[in-house]
Amino acid sequence: MKKLSTLHRLRAYVGRYRARLLLGALCVSLSNLAAIASPRFLKYAIDSLGGSISKEKLLAYSALIVVFAVLEGIFLFLMRKIMIGVSRYIEYDLRNDLFAHLLGLSRRYYQNHKTGDIMSRATNDMNAVRMLLGPGIMYSANTIVRMIVVLFFMLHIHVTLTLFALATIPIVSLAVRYFGAVIHKRFEKIQEAFSEISARVQENLAGIRVIKAFTQESSEIEQFKRLSQEYISQEYIHKNLGLIRVWGAFYPMLGALLGVGGVFVLWFGGREVMAGRITLGDFVAFNAYLGMLSWPMIALGWVINIIERGSASMGRINHIFDAQPEIKDDSVSVSPVPFILQDKSGSRSLPAGPVLSEIQGEIEFKNLSFAYNGTRVLRDINLRIPRGATYSIVGETGSGKSTLINLLARTYESTDGEILIDGLPIQKYPLRSLRSQMGYVPQETFLFSDTIRENIAFGVEEASQTAVHEAARLAQILPDVEGFPKRFETLIGERGITLSGGQQQRTAIARALIRNPRILILDDALSSVDTYTEERILTALKEIMRGRTSILISHRVSTVKFADQIIVLNQGSIVERGTHEELLDRGGYYAELYQKQLLEEELAGA
């Protein structure tokens, strides 16, 4: 019962709306009871037509049919409103929870899963699950109730005839099981293929500049063609049990089986009427009952499809839910109870708000080694950064500088060795409060498609106009912003594409500064700004960094030289440390770096 286990997660959600669903089920029953009355009156009317009947009597029967139909209509309306409504609520809950869960997943997860794929699960698959929860449940309930009620009344009229009429039901249920399984399997594949297409399109659009620059359009189209051909042909058409073939047979088959039942009724029921064992009214009523089954039966095909699709999709969504955040708070955090964000329905929880009193900012790496997967990237790092000090890190590309920062900010978890802040391992701090103490300018800038103001104020709860202004000023982005027609309200494109490289980077610096952090980390954050601006930012930073622990990563001597200590990383190990002057005297990597950069300048100046 694989299906049941994939749907297990939904139980809690469904349970939340138990009362409403029960009410819905009640409406299903009542509407069916009301519906069943109509063939009764039909029978009475027809039977009495044989004898002598007054027109008033006929009118009364007709009126009763309408009255019961109105009753049925009311309950049908309630049933839909309640049950479809509940499915919408559950969809809302589920989607919120999914996003909340995504918010907690670590970098490694996003590295291993494509954006397009995750999106496809959160939207396309979510929709399939919603269909299962809404029409899926509603029509199943309706079909079941109707079967029972109708069966009862049919049996009441004639047992054998009922057996004849429903002789095809076992075949129907076999067909349902068989086709259901096939649809499930096919649909899983189709959703996978769909995900692949999404991911492909997503990457293509995100990298459109490169594609245009290298005139890769036709090659991209070719690849896309192949992928979407696969999507339709593999899954829909060619495989010996392509969905189309199955689906094409399934639907008409249900109708046909039911129709055959109808013929049985005509044939056998007709004989019974002739033999006088049932009245013509019974016969007509019987036909009407069978007619009442026809729609639910046909709906059954549809419902099976919905349920199979829904459960296949739920399985795919479960993949996301089942991913455990690699990095999360220890149970024994410094703060006992992170306050929980409560939604109105009381379902979601996200730890919120800094709970930690300000840290001092002393950082220590102790025997730290690290490998992303297999290959060592950091080796036995021992480094203590006293609070308020400014340390710089230089080193070749790929020497592990950013990795060190990743570990400090806990984007990755250190496994070998320890990182301490104020003497406590960072794992002991709640993640939120740890990060809230850091102002981090990542090496690669990511901005959101929002206003410049919102982007700068991104990392703080509330930001006043003056705070944004001040941060922008310190990061030297203010003159640029003032040059834009809409100033701070200027909208920027996704990832910041409508800003120049340097403007993006400076916005990111402002975003870090506005947090007023105890620990400031700049990972090569001046790589895209000119010397003049760099100089001005550094001057501003020197002021800000006073009293804060700061880590500056750069390839430029000019950026790092004023630091209290300069660390040279090589292949993941610290090979030199000391002040600018000390390192120059030592004549190692740093001195060489200095000479090279100096030499360039001299050459240029000569």
Place this chain on the structure above:
Amino acid sequence: MQHHEEEALGKAYDSHLMRRLLRYLAPYRIQVFLALLITAAASLLQVCGPYLTKIGIDRYIVTKNYEGLNKVALIYVSIIILGFLLGYIQTYIMQLTGQKIMYDLRLEIFTHLQRLPLAFFDRNPVGRLMTRVTTDVDVLNELFTAGVVTLLGDVLVLLGIVVIIFYLNFKLALVAMSVIPLIFLITVVFKIKARDSYRRVRTAIARINAFLQEHITGMSIVQLFNHERKSFAQFDEINRGHLTANLDSVMAYSVFFPAVQVVSALAIALIIWYGGGQVIERELSFGALVAFIQYSERFFRPIADLSEKYNILQSAMASSERIFKLLDFPIDIKQPEQPVRLKEIQGEIEFRHVWFAYNRLDPKKESAGPATGRALPALNPVTRESEWDWVLKDVSFKVNPGEAVAVVGHTGAGKTTLTSLLMRFYDIQKGEILLDGHDIRTLDLQQLRRSFGFVLQDVFLFSGTIASNIRLGTPGITEEAIYRAAQDVNLEEFVEELPNGYVEEVKERGSTLSTGQKQLIAFARALAHDPRNLILDEATSSVDTDTELKIRDAIARLMQGRTSIIIAHRLSTIQNADKIIVMHKGQIREIGTHQELLAQRGIYYKLYQLQYKDQELPLART
């Protein structure tokens, strides 16, 4: 959360859109025709059932004719089996055709997307565009497979029923049909209710997509800046908008189905009351009465279904509207009618009084821009200068074939813009850009772009392998060339240490590589394409000095006899340039060699001083 405004929707049924949609059926007209034919036959068969019942009752049951009953039953069964077969074939054909149409459409959209100018992508979130190729197309699939043909089948069934019942008994048929106006009334009310909420649903979905796309890609920033709670609140708001819009539409849909049900019962009641009276007066047979009742049931079933169909139709209209809007977005940067194909590109580049703006200044006019994604207006002689937010102002310079030119200037001065224009990512408003004496707007676009090897400031890697990222989809780049390019950018050592070497997996955006490594791969990519001209936009900004120096030697060798444009903030990296262009706030301020510019004591001199001073201080001490 701007950029997300989903366009307001038009009508639920738009004949113009529909006609355009039906055009996609044209290549498959044989299949469609066949399906229609089959549908018609199947509908006919469907209409037969109750009539057979009538015959069974009137001719045989009432007269106790067993033989006859057997015959009718047999005919009935054959009809059902035939109906099943027809139904199967019809579904099969339509599903197949539907898939093929979807394939065509998807490809057309994707192809169009590849041709759209970059200005379009500056304004439209990736998440939203993705929806066009994926979900929106799927919605249309439903229209083609479940909509068009079945709708026709339904109409045929309805017509058939009307014909038969009027044939059976005109008066009773009139009475039964008297409820039809009620159906119209219900439908009209439903339409109004359903439409508004539907529009809100679509908008909400588009927002959800765009939001998710952006937040999934930027998740680590969200986490590092403790933005989870705010992000969640934003998402919740969008999600809630989706919920309430849906709940509103639930209301409309919930009313419709039961209402039709009631009307259907009303019709049956009328038949019993009036028809029953006729039976008593021997104007109508029993069988005919029963057939009437069965017909009226069958009559209302497709109508009750209408709300579903309406939903499909409405979704399809909305999706097609958006798809067509995308397809109609003008490709204003395209291959010229009669492109000039140069035999050999010398690499002479000239900018003549180039003026360029990304946006218009006037906010009122601009508002039409971002949301609907309208193209930047083409060069218009009457546009006044003050209307534009100029990024480049009257830029003129010339690069001789084989020269290396450096562009320097403060950040935001317009350096990257300059290169984008040269690649014809955007078209300029005024002036001319010439390559080998030809206006680039007259040149073959592919040839133009191919002649440049471009290392973009913003590095982008695709998921795949290191080799596939260097080669991209360009045929004819050999393994050899890839190794050589990697060697030139000093990547060789790193790659060879990887477990899988050049076929080591690269994840989305190269997320498992260091920034410098990514930049080097992008650099290698440009070199492997062996271009006539090279544009390096901050191509080594994230690379250590050692590597940078090594690359520089390789580049110097490679660029012998080729034109190159190098943008760099580190003045030291451009020392060998034949010419240095100093940009300031969108204008060229100084042009000359390093020595000339120093002598000029302008901006360049100041920039230089700044860097030089940096180095001098400690030098004095050592």
